[in-house]
Amino acid sequence: MLREYIRREAVFLLSAGLILFFIGFGAARPDLLGPASSAAHAAILDHFSWLYLISVFFFLVFALAIALSRYGTIKLGYDAERPQYGFFGWVAMLFAAGMGIGLLFWGVSEPLVHLLQPPPFIDAASPDAAAFAMRYAFFHWGIHPWAIYTIVSLSIAYFSFRRGMPALISSCFYPILGERIYGAAGKMVDVLAVFATVFGTATSLGFGALQIHSGLTHLYGISSAIPVTIGIILIATALFMASAILGVEKGVQVLSKLNIVLAAVLLLLILGLGSAPYVLNVFVSTLGGYINNIIDLSLQSYPFAGFEWSRDWTVFYWAWWISWSPFVGLFIARISRGRTIREFVLTVLTVPTLFTFVWFAVFGGSALHLELEEGANLAAVAGEDVSLALFAFLEHYPLAGLLSLVAIVLLIVFFITSADSATVVLSSLTSGGGLVVPNYKKIIWGFSISAVAIVLLVTGGLSSLQVMAITAAFPFMLVMIALCCTLAIGLSQEKVQE
Amino acid sequence: MLEKTLIPVAYKERPEELRKVGRMLKTLGANSVCLYHVNEPGSFFRGADLSWLTLLSEALEEAGLIVEVKTGEGHIASAIAEAALLEGADGIYMKAKRRWHIETMLLGSVSRDLLRLADVPVLVHKVRPRLPDDGTEPDQSDLNILYATDLDEASARPLPYVMEFAGAWCHVLHVRGRMADPLAERTRREAVERELHTVAEELRPYFGRVTVEERIGDPAAQVLHVSDRIEADVVVLGRKSPAFLSAPMGETAERIVTGSSASIFLVPQPGRRNAS
Known part of the structure; x- marks a missing residue:
């Protein structure tokens, strides 16, 4: 009986055990956790930062090649199936799951930080640095992250909806592993997916909590001590756990749509109240520079000058997106049943990317306008505390208090929807891919994500979050490369017209 | 033949x-x-x-x-x-058999080109079957034949040649990639088993023993493995054009010929004229 339970729940027991060990170790010996994770992180970056760059570029090329090939007409589901959700609801949900908090956190601060701290071959705070900052903000938040999500979600959607297998990462490995997906090898793949998801989500929630805290401190002058951040995480945890346990899938969908509308309103307000022509010029010129340089950007690690910069930014982002990809991939797969591969890939790669570009042009471009044209001291604030940059930026607009409050509400809702989805996905991943999962698993995963975020914040703050995202993503990147192979094998067995 | x-x-x-x-x-x-x-x-x-x-x-x-x-x-x-x-x-x-074993195993460029270009079957004689030194004729009834097939048109063409080899034992080997899901895999396995059974029945009158085996994996590696395991004298297989991606690694047939100790009887794809 016990042996049967252990065999059935091996993924859950192993991954939960390891995560709980990590939390316990971090709580008991925070002095050791930081150096240990930093050593692993440095080893990965020293030896494999090039692999992150080339792999992510490959994922983009691979996704496009499949979409534009004859396999593009294959449906993610049975041939007669129709899409489960309408186009707007679908795009809203995949956008909310894929980016959310990060856009609010980095929308203003990333261009400002790049402006002030560019690679050594560019003069800080110069017009070149501004163009560079915007181009890299587009690059880090553009088509590449969505290519990463596409690989995972397309694989899961194909193997579960078209091939009738459980919605697990290990299912995608059937063409290579065969029946061994039910054994140790398959379980290891799922454990790696759980690991990446927990640390990727915890990183985002850590960012979110830091920024909510900064906003509240900025608006209401509450204490900036770390226990308050922990308190925010605990309150948000209670909210998203309640949502996950009550199973308010419909509610999350409504919240996701509401958040997109709210984000769009905030975007239009900033555009309308600021310098719209300047922002639109930033948008088109950055878009041109991005398209013109996309291959160079994709593969550029600046080995002769600026290698550290590339590691700290591009590789961190790629690792972060990869660590999010099992969770986002499963989520996107689940809402994309009935769409063709071409429709799926092209929409996922372009629609959210375009919205993100507009977002960065409006927030980043406006911040650069304030910094470069009006002498606002925003870059220094962002350099000091990136979580504060958004609120310092909103200070320069009419109704700053209201806008900041809207931003905080957005952050909280993004926090809840992301964490809720992550909890459900983690529970499903550790329950054989089933949609009905026991509540105790949701509770354990919800608390685990929050506890990991707290441990990382306490042991090293922002840099600690980044370090763990990169470390946890590395093995999953290798899994993703294998996913491309298995997907190609699966598709090659399809009978499609030339 | x-x-x-x-x-x-x-x-x-x-x-x-x-x-x-x-x-x-x-x-x-x-x-x-x-x-x-x-x-x-x-x-x-x-x-x-x-x-x-x-x-x-x-x-x-x-x-x-x-x-x-x-x-x-x-x-x-x-x-x-x-x-x-x-x-x-x-x-x-x-x-291919030369004075030194290493020379036998390393296939020359001419032989490799010929394997690709020939429009008639090619028998590449490697280490096995060993030719008697005492002037007697080799005994055909002792031959162990490995017939490697993926049951498509190109690999069905060698079947009449296999029959003519006759001999003591014919081992029919089917190598393929794994299907993408368990149901498709089971369906394919059952279909292959049926077809292999039919092939075995056709070959039974010509050999003392006929066995079948189905394997999943890289065709060249699997054929070489089984050929060594059963100590085949001759491996019979059909030649197909390489897929674009596998071309840099060489045709499956070429890899088998290069790595095998057994002789290889390679039957070209019907309807293809390479030399002219």
């Missing part, structure tokens, strides 16, 4: 070795042989005395074969492949 066989020969070929080959070909049903030598343009030996060919011809005649001698010029592999067509040969015999 090999009633008329073309044997490409080079300078310094040893008559005593060729005599053994002649006896083996006779066992396999050959009654005439075309000894073919290609002069490379610009070769040092071009136009030199070709009396050594007469010695080789006499060695084969001693084995009871009708022998004719022909020479040609040009790119060696292309010339051999073309001559096989023009002379109406049923197959080409290619001796």
